[in-house]
Amino acid sequence: MDGGPGGQHSGPMETFESLVRAEFTPKTTYLNTASTGLLPARTVTAMHTAVEAAAVGRPTDMFTDVEESRASYARLTGVPVDRVAAGASVAVYSGLIAAALPEGAEVLTAEGDFSSVVNPFHVRSGLKVRTVALERVAEAVRPGTALVAVSAAQSADGRIADLPAIREAARVHGARTYVDASQAVGWLDFDADAYDYTAAVAFKWLFCPRGVTFLTVPGDLGGLSPVFAGWVAGEEPWDSCYGPVEELARSARRFDESPALFSYAGARRSLALLEEIGVAAVREHDLSLAERFRAGLGALGHAPVPAPGSPIVSVPGLGHRQSALSGVGIEVSDRAGNLRAAFHLYNTPADVDRLLDALSG
Template sequence: MDLRKAQELWDAEPGWLNTASYGLPPRPAWEALLRAQSQWRHGSTDWAPWDESTGRSRAAFARLTGAAPGDVAVASTTSYFMGLVAASLPPGARVVAPEVEFTSNLFPWMASAEVSCVPLDRLADSVDARTSLVAFSLVQSATGEIAPVEDILAAARAHGALVAVDATQAVGWLPLDATRFDVVACSAYKWLMAPRGAAFAAFSPRARELVRPLAANWYAGGGAYYGPPLRLNGDASAFDLSPAWFSFVGAAPAMELLLEIGVERIRDHNVALANRFLAGLGLPPGGSAIVSVDVPGAADRLRAAGVRAAVRAGRVRASFHVYSTEADVDLALAALTGPA
């Protein structure tokens, strides 16, 4: 699908530069959600049609990340997946993580293991024979920095360490191959533009052997409603949580639209807008859809101009997605470079 034609499927108000906080639904996703909520209101259907969206979403996430659908589990949050892996690590496990890391991929490890926090650019060098697992965000939430994946993977392989990646700020705009990692977890309400309450994780065979199904439930057991024995699905869906149906009803059409447009095309569009923004501030280009800038009074100036961005770590964070336009960028630049 042509990207400019696809942009007609969104109803974004000018100045939305905050997808790193939450993404905006395309019209097919919004309308599907409204239909499901109307059905709920009137009791006009069983829940099974809503749950079909969970399977569609699982398949879409697999295609977006290069995983097999059977390697993908569904839940509601990234921290659930990371906590599941963390609680399955052996006693005395050592985890290495960036010192500036989103807490959903930090606190679960701290609750269950010894964690060493180091600068992101020293992460690979800090992996040694005592390291059980390396945890990091593929794209950093605060800055948009893309992790040095090749170096980290090489160090982890050399020492036999597992690799758990939070891809929440990546999937949907940055192409990736989930099969290169042991765990790739993602909350879908940002770049996948789903309602909050849908999350996915792809597990490697090694990770599936390690992880215990500590939240085993009817959904992970193939719909086993009552009584023993314990019976769980034979693939990664053994780690599923019972889905928040409406979140997946909105997720499926949004993710399928991303696939139809093409992630590489979206990446090029997003990064071009980010670089237009940086150039307008006299800054060098980057390779991320998220940028962090230090401009005096920026938050107030953007707010006054009707531009919605975020402040993280004391800096203004702007993020650009498929529905973002050059006009959005120029509106922000006029606010930041014009008279105070």
């Protein structure tokens, strides 16, 4: 990538830092990406443009934004674009998968996983949901397990599932896999092609607006029935507006929800920025900050929940500090009494040190 005076080639770190400085201008020490990511300047501009154009009766082509977002997400997760559905909610896609399971099917889940991942399987009547500790998911797959549903990284504390072991156990026992990558895509080296189904909201580590979620399915569409299909799920959407849809999309687009168009107008730019910077560079940056924080916690006598290789750090017993920290401009989360900090591309070592200084008082 060209950059700097005279268009000279800039180094990877210089490119990373210049892009981040140009796109993100936090006014706080924002360490809460596991809740909501910050929006890049280009995304805010695109959404302003789309809203203002709609206000004067000249709307931009936001359906093209949906397709560009879908294509970008496909590249980021290593699947063909025709295997990506665009929607708004992980819970909806979990429900779609739950609805496709046969009566009496066993679903294996992780203890304490995010509700949007697991609850649709509990409310679908006729399923047998079995829950085990995250560390035991792979060994708990057994003959008769129909589906393993798990988050790649736990929302509460950042622990990373042993996805290769889970995938292999599922293969051995003939189970399908469903991975929620909401807390992973954007920093983890995540290959959606390795699993039957994956879903992810984009308003966290993909720093998109709320209202953007993606589902990936196998090439044969994974036996899913498009139970909520509307006109956008048609092979020719604009010919599918009235009456029953004559032909559903032959791709994963048959699982599209009617899109939140203004959100996708922004998402297109956010995902393009991530592709420009590169997930590998983001991961290296995020994990170095998390390790700096873990080391500093040790010096203060605090032990975080073990979550090696994760940019999410959860500290037992410090959740009550969240409100006071917010009062001095340090944004973190309180999760079940734990203080949760999440480090992303717009954070710096100074942010880490400020949080540590605050916790030492």
